[in-house]
Amino acid sequence: MPSKRMRWLLPSLLIVPLYGWGFDYAMPSISPESESGYEEKPGWSADSFAVAAANPLATDAGYQILKAGGNAVDAVIAVQMVLGLVEPQSSGLGGGAFLLYYDGDDVRAYDGRETAPAAVDGGLFMQDGEPLAFMDAVASGRSVGVPGTLRLMEKVHAAHGSLPWEDLFVPAMTLAEEGFAVSERLHLSLANDDALRNNERARDFYYDAEGEPIAVGETLKNPALAAILKRIAEEGSAAFYQGDVAQDIVDQVVQHPARPGAMTLDDLESYDAIIRDPICTPWQQWDVCGFPPPSSGHITIMQILGMLDQQPLLEAPLDDGVTSSGWLHQFLEASRLAFADRNYYIADPDFVEAPGGDWSTMLAPDYLAKRSALIGQESMGDNAEHGRPGDIETSWAAQPTQPEYGTSHISIVDAEGRSVAMTTTIEQAFGSRIMSDGGTDLPGGFLLNNELTDFAFEPEQNGEPVANRVEPGKRPRSSMSPTLIFDHDSGELVGSLGSPGGAAIIHYTARTLMALRDWGMNAQTALNLPHAVTLGDDVWVEKGRFPDATIDALRERGHDISERELTSGLQAIMRLEDGTLFGGADPRREGVVMGD
Template structure:
């Protein structure tokens, strides 16, 4: 039987988890591997539980939680708090997250996406009638949405946690107080970012007096973050959304030196997590469960996969471990069609109606069958148009192209069979480039997101409104795609996976699913494959990973090709037929898998 989210109303009965207090955390002797490029990884087999995250210190925190009686939700909280410290460029308590949770029978989707302040307008990122340059909008108070990660994790823990809330903060607090070794990736990110230096707190914390970034191996302590985390551990999310920490957050946004934002204490204190109905889509022998809007991830992934299933196989899908040019052509053309629909229809469902009143109509087999007929032997280039999956009361314009960045992914399967797929983000590297110390006056702190730049800068096109325009209280459209996979016949869990990478998350996750299901690859082998993406215009291939012959054939199909670094951060854990687990971590980042 396929997993479903069953909602019960209980009158006069309060059900709460029974917590064991905690565990004794031991800071590990781990130095993230050298190199922020591509480094082969073996994959990891475990007998009963596994955790995969983007930094070894974060993975180890989750491992210690699981090894001491915690479950997947407990481990996810510990992992996220450590990532806030050791991978500040990608995620943290200053951002938002989507969490998919499977408790052995039901799937839940927790929405911790940021919200726009109540005083914003559709012109938020417009000046003199023109959209702001993207970089100017990012590094500003305008770009900061109300963070949702802490409150979302608290709700998930209240419903499902096993260890005490406060115990789950000990790994991050210990590492923040004792210090951790700066990794190659953090050093490289700091060296490549000029905007972060414009924030006085960040410049003093992450850079040396001579302006050089902290060196690889330097010990970095973060007393401000340790203090903030102690407050949240003791007093719950209220310590973040009210009091000194909230006041400092609002002050940092409102007092930005160039472009201040309008966020208020009321905006922060009123933030609410939303539990959404997960989208579970049959896909041959599997059922793939993902996040609904405001994420565009699941719908766009499953459109791509559904369109591909309608296509004839032009040639063998793999050629010496590289996707064949024929399969790549079909994949890229399916992506163009799916992204055209994404740009027209998908936004926060509290503000935008689904086509025909039901998001699943965008995945209807008959609709995808008709759309697949548009894929031919010549590329559509940038001419792909959105389809008509269902009638709308309001006609929307397609959103103009603009960048998306950032993010980190966590996958966990515990010994009881619970599973988490959680994608978490502050958007661009180092978010808005605003470091907040929680009003502590201590060195360090956490970085604030720039998630509002995921909204369309342009509120309307040719007199028609853009669905993903800025509105008060609205959650910006996302590409985050935390994914849980089940066997369609038995309902048993097959895999947890996801990736960072902005809009390219969609391509990375879709290709990984194909590689595991259709090409017989292990989780690690699937993650090792080279990337190819398009958002509807040019095609980007992972630099140095495809033979020249592949490029030439794709150009013959009519694709405009360029090569660039495509830094995914895929994590995947798959349950094998004998019940054991095999996990993979992206060779392009510092992540590892740990388990017993």
């Protein structure tokens, strides 16, 4: 039976058989949370299956699919389609995703990362010899990569799905037609974004005549998205990558009034999701499986954790419920070293060779021992340099730090023990701020990504090419880190987790793994811990969450500290020793866990 908290999420169900297909969706009467700041959550127990996602309506869609006999793959498709409607600032049809799937025997990695159009070159974000200002690049047609989420969904469903494809779209179509209550998080995201108002379609849909965003609790319908989803449900991904929808995407990109892009119908029609080999790394009693390049997430996470495992503890990791200054110092220094390697080596593997010909060289224990030995009592600041994990010296240049944003994460474990971890994105909040109605001429639609700004703006540094430079057909480097955990001895599934947060995804996930393995924390308690992040220079600590003494101690070690909001969106489901499940959802966002 669902826990008390789970049952609270399922009042007043209304069966809405709008489409005459096999799945009858029960539209839940779930009120949005009152805040989008930090709200304590209890964690959720389940006996056999669980779904964790960043919005209650999306979680409920996956829950109902599992209750109807669907599996983890079926559920993740339903969850993603609802997220694109109710959380459009983070993901949707116009973006991309990385998905790890465990079928009970093997783990597969499905790469739905966006690609650069065929007509771009390394100067995409350069003007008069200088890189564009970041937001000028973001809110433009130049930033839009060829979307990959839908092709990924179709490919993984064809291989592993159970319920009919069209049934999985019923929750999102129903909510788009009947409407959903706008959450505080969506309202505040709209209120705080000026660039979105510059897009006529988005302005007319999300704002009133005075420019005020749609109010919290107001019912929002999306007729254009409902019509697009119905076509996709009936015709498959071809309804998106060809025809009217594809034409409108291209039109919106190439007709951008300030900085048009170069996308074509051929770019869309030729897009394919790639099945890659995951990287599964032994980590004491666990094997941690993550996504290979073009994601930098797993390699960088396991470099950080591998270096920490070889560090003598300066002090106990926890101090009165938060991470101690001594542990944080070592964590931040390991992060500096790992990010130096990340910025030098990692990019789309179809364009860049791994050091030594194998990405595992970056995780070799001997190599990490040498890197760990560089961590001292004082911060190295911005002086961390890349190492040399392979026998062959490369000629890449290090990529300067650039902003990374956005995304949402979904974790699912079904009753048969199959599991999905999928991180999904349109990059920045509201992506490129370009809205497509799919040629429907109806209100609403979906937002296009700005994923190409994850490439290096400057293709060269000091005459040497940057590995993650823009090239035609290339997939930009990502930090998304969907993660599946297995017992090293038995091979049994232990958990599924991940987070949004741009480059900080790496820190959020690494710290959570440490808390789950070593600090005796359950999924919810681990997600509640305060964050500390460095991309190689300044350190950001979560505002109001660390004692002054901890911050002062870090400064004494030479860290340049500033406080800021660090809005992760961690989701985690862990299998307990008795075989039951326990899930956590990030207190910084609207997510919940549901299951039986």
